[in-house]
Amino acid sequence: MSGKEVICVENLHKWFGMLHVLKGITFAVHEREVLVIIGRSGSGKSTLLRCINFLETPSSGKITISGDSVTCSPGRSIKREDVLKLRLSTGMVFQEFNLFPHMTVLENVIEALVTVKKYPKSKAIPIGEKYLNKVGLIEKRDIHPIRLSGGQKQRVAIARALAMEPKVMLFDEPTSALDPELIGEVLDVMKKLAFEGTTMAVVTHEMGFANDVADRIIYVDQGEIIEDGTPEQIFSNPRDERTRIFLEPIRSVQHV
């Protein structure tokens, strides 16, 4: 893969109690690359994504995002400002949107610009408007999230993450909480971002999206990466039997 590494994950382990969820994961995401992570529920793919920005603290391993590294091992305490650096380089979109219900759409988008980046409002508002435009929701700027549809909420959440101008966008099953007829509008926004060269790591069950947009797909099973390749390799010629079994019903339904 060309381009320099934006995310580099080395030998990542995660334990929940006695449950070994991630078993020595190593992978990288390069600049302008769209990496799609697929796998069954409970395979550890969401945990993997959440370890990248330390929403889950890795049990051990090393995370590097555009030059800033944090190394974890049992008993070693992690500096808060190191985690903060990683978080400022990443933008996260959640399955459940997690918009702030007490703020308007625009306030949601500019909140972190004002509190974290310390921008004055006069500087933050144009940035917020720019990204609301990008997701096509500028006309909703002054209403509260409760009045948006699920798809609109997720698009605002994407704008909110983009407004921080991160190096890489992390999507954690962004369409899994949506009604089927609303999935398209969110995927369209994500496709547009991918087309514009945004570096993205996407956990999803949308195999059509993976096939169309991904530069690379990794298949995670029981906390291990068992497949890593282009959509073509993964969908038409998976190396591992487990990937084949996982993809078989999806291929027959979605005709990818």
Add this chain to the structure above:
Amino acid sequence: MAVEAMKPPPVATPDPNLSMGIQLMALERRERLVHGLKIALVWIVLILILGLFLLSLDFDPNYMFQHIQFVLAGAGLTIGISVVSILIAAVLALLGALGRLSTNSIAQGISGFYVSLIRGTPLLIQIFIIYLGLPQIGNQFRIHGYIGLANLFTLTAIQSGILALSINYGAYMTEIFRAGIQSISHGQREAAEAMGMTHGQTLRKVILPQAIRIIIPDIGNQFIAMQKDSSLVSFMGVWEITYRANRLARVDSKFMEMFLLAALMYWVLTIVSSWLESRLEKNLARAYER
């Protein structure tokens, strides 16, 4: 009270279904109105029964009316003490809740100890300890020449009352604040922290504004309870509602008249505060209306 089923008006409309909808709405509204009137009637009857019962004894309503002003003059103090105390209590409760939810063992220990100790002892005892007990410590300081410290431990009756009520209600409200903070979904915190907000920023900008809206009814409830518990400061001779009523009651042996008058005043106060609370609740709910 007879509730007659309303006869449908014989109006010919082009859409028979539409007229049915209008008719149903009218019936529903009428039912609600009748229900409300019935409840009001029950209240009136109960008040009349109570009044007649009192008048049949040697109850002197004129004495009550003549001294309304004297007792009412204490309402300002009652309200003042309650308002100041609930504000201080809210600050203590917030700190207590943050301590209980903290990962820091010292903060957790302190707040757990505070809640346990204060909830486990009677308010009246706390008032006496602060008003009568603390000056003993103050005297020790005075003997050793620390006048400033000595004065700090010797509080006036009103100061003691406010301090006791604040500490006491702060302990109870710690649990309310803790529950409110915990009721905000974990995703809210994650979204804020993923964007680089610190714990403090997340708390101030995201968690508390939502938690406070949720606990406003509980805080209102505590405020109502506090207005009545503020009557305990009358033990220290603070001239609020209870003290004034008690004083007259004893002079003229008009116990029922004066204490009933005091009770009525507290009742009116709490009705006003719960009305204010529901207004505030509605205001804060505005962002959540579709």
